[in-house]
Amino acid sequence: MTEAERDAMIKEQFGICPICLEPGPKHVDHDHDTGKVRGVLCFNCNSALGKLRDDPDAMRRAIAYLEGNVWKPILEAPGVYQLPS
Structure with a gap:
């Protein structure tokens, strides 16, 4: 994923993390089995998903x-x- 694609995805999410609804998501989240990008999350939400092993x-x-x-x-x-x- 390019920076431009990531930025477009953030814009589609209205500039917020889709989990905590805080502004400024920067971490691209993906399914570790398929590699499919799910969205762009903030650090805390992306980390939480990872710690719970998706x-x-x-x-x-x-x-x-x-x-x-x-x-x-x-x-x-x-x-x-x-x-x-």
């Missing part, structure tokens, strides 16, 4: 946690846990 299930658990819906795995046998769905 895993939608991990992100949903993070959202539930932030909203106070704490969950615990269910012990099935010693050392074997079932994760809540």
Whole structure:
């Protein structure tokens, strides 16, 4: 992606990060499996996606946690846990 293409994408996003809605995104985000560019994010949001390994299930658990819906795995046998769905 060229700088001009990145700048055009930022303009299409109205100059804001599509996740936190703060102005000044500069970090091109892409799908690590396909290489497809998804958008331009701020450093914090791009880093957050990476730290959660682009895993939608991990992100949903993070959202539930932030909203106070704490969950615990269910012990099935010693050392074997079932994760809540």
